[in-house]
Amino acid sequence: MPVTMVLDDGSGHEPSSSEVRRLTVAAMATTDHTSRSLSVVGHEPVTTTGVIKFADGPEASYAVTTAP
Numbered sequence: 001m002p003v004t005m006v007l008d009d010g011s012g013h014e015p016s017s018s019e020v021r022r023l024t025v026a027a028m029a030t031t032d033h034t035s036r037s038l039s040v041v042g043h044e045p046v047t048t049t050g051v052i053k054f055a056d057g058p059e060a061s062y063a064v065t066t067a068p
Contacts, residue, residue: 021060028052029062 005012006019015023033048047065054060 021054021058024054025052025060025062029064032062033064 004015004020004023006015029048029050032050036046036048045066047063049061049063051059051061
């Protein structure tokens with residue numbers, strides 16, 4: 001069973017809600033970018049952008065740009 005933990009100063013704890021949101025945005029940005037068949041390194045820079053609306057109201061935006 002997968003478990004998400006945060007390791008700080010040698011001790012582990014459950015991630016805070018802001019850490020979980022940050023991980024969710026990073027996973028969504030990566031999935032969105034790779035679903036366009038874009039690699040992280042390419043010949044011409046390409047940017048994938050998006051917005052995630054969380055169920056409890058807040059929104060988060062992301063931008064992933066390939067390296068030249």
